[in-house]
Amino acid sequence: MKRISLVIPSSADHSFNSEDIEAYRSALKEHAGQTPVEVVLAGAVEPMQGALDGSPAVCASPEVQGRVSSLRAGLRAASGDCLVVLDPERRYPPEALGQLLDGLNSTGADLAIAVPGPTPAGTSLLSLRRSVLGLCTRLVLGTSDAFSGLVAIRSGNTSANALPPSTYGTRLVFDLLARPDESHVDVPVSTWPGDRARLWPFRLDDVRQLKRVLDSRFGTFSRLAQFCMVGASGMVVDLTLYALFQLAWPLATAGALSIFCALVWNFTLNRRLTFNDARTGSILRQFLTYALGNALGIAVSLFLRLYLPNHIGFFGRHRLAAAVVGIVVATGISFSMSRWVVFIRRPDAMPTSGAKLTVDTI
Numbered sequence: 001m002k003r004i005s006l007v008i009p010s011s012a013d014h015s016f017n018s019e020d021i022e023a024y025r026s027a028l029k030e031h032a033g034q035t036p037v038e039v040v041l042a043g044a045v046e047p048m049q050g051a052l053d054g055s056p057a058v059c060a061s062p063e064v065q066g067r068v069s070s071l072r073a074g075l076r077a078a079s080g081d082c083l084v085v086l087d088p089e090r091r092y093p094p095e096a097l098g099q100l101l102d103g104l105n106s107t108g109a110d111l112a113i114a115v116p117g118p119t120p121a122g123t124s125l126l127s128l129r130r131s132v133l134g135l136c137t138r139l140v141l142g143t144s145d146a147f148s149g150l151v152a153i154r155s156g157n158t159s160a161n162a163l164p165p166s167t168y169g170t171r172l173v174f175d176l177l178a179r180p181d182e183s184h185v186d187v188p189v190s191t192w193p194g195d196r197a198r199l200w201p202f203r204l205d206d207v208r209q210l211k212r213v214l215d216s217r218f219g220t221f222s223r224l225a226q227f228c229m230v231g232a233s234g235m236v237v238d239l240t241l242y243a244l245f246q247l248a249w250p251l252a253t254a255g256a257l258s259i260f261c262a263l264v265w266n267f268t269l270n271r272r273l274t275f276n277d278a279r280t281g282s283i284l285r286q287f288l289t290y291a292l293g294n295a296l297g298i299a300v301s302l303f304l305r306l307y308l309p310n311h312i313g314f315f316g317r318h319r320l321a322a323a324v325v326g327i328v329v330a331t332g333i334s335f336s337m338s339r340w341v342v343f344i345r346r347p348d349a350m351p352t353s354g355a356k357l358t359v360d361t362i
Contacts, residue, residue, distance in 0.1 A: 090149025293337025
């Protein structure tokens with residue numbers, strides 16, 4: 001390892017003082033056999049500026065303010081062969097950085113995520129709670145500490161410039177996990193007593209980050225689950241409006257209006273949420289194609305409801321089962337049309353504004 005970069009994305013509310021930074025830098029340098037350690041201060045750097053024992057630091061200030069944009073600015077400014085990202089919102093002892101590097105070097109992973117080590121004896125309840133929560137998050141997100149504040153990245157296997165241009169959200173690990181085709185590993189490290197992940201507030205932008213991680217991890221299955229949830233909400237809209245419209249219009253009119261409103265509802269949510277990365281292009285073309293896909297699905301569903309009971313004995317005795325088959329097939333058709341015909345994702349373009357990087361040295 002020729003050079004290490006210590007990247008610290010800070011905010012006005014959370015930052016390190018120069019003594020803390022020097023302690024982390026010295027620990028990294030000593031652990032790596034006096035390997036040069038570059039310090040990169042990203043975001044709100046004023047509270048952290050200092051002599052740093054005479055060692056200069058790179059100052060990276062993105063034009064778009066935010067924790068994720070600060071992280072990406074720091075990664076772009078770093079020149080080391082290994083990038084260690086340290087979040088001031090979590091507190092780790094200096095030796096934890098060396099433990100993380102050992103874990104990264106012992107594997108072929110691109111990204112190492114620091115997770116709390118074994119809990120000391122006498123706190124079995126806390127250990128059990130952490131284990132259960134860690135298992136759940138590992139199954140869903142691929143790491144047992146999705147809110148970790150310490151990660152290490154092989155710069156040769158990753159590039160901040162290859163990241164999508166979006167900079168929403170406040171969860172740094174979410175942003176790193178969302179990068180496709182990169183392996184990651186959990187590394188147990190020492191933590192200060194009482195250290196806790198900042199779970200709340202969990203903002204809407206953080207939910208968007210979480211969705212991007214799930215889309216990257218589970219691909220089409222994640223989109224399908226979101227598509228089904230949108231469809232379930234559309235059914236509620238359809239039935240509610242149908243009941244209300246009957247008070248003013250005939251059944252046929254009420255039914256047609258409620259179905260149209262539910263169609264618009266589903267289209268809007270799928271465009272904004274399920275397939276939010278494919279909102280370019282003509283919205284009219286997308287809506288008409290989406291309506292055509294749904295009409296095809298409804299027609300196939302109706303056909304199966306009528307055909308199966310008349311030609312297969314089982315469905316003749318269980319007509320609701322035929323309806324279920326029709327619904328499943330219709331959902332598959334509608335989703336397939338939406339995924340690969342209606343909402344066609346355009347190639348990511350690098351941002352032309354708000355992405356410039358100001359790099360200074362102090």
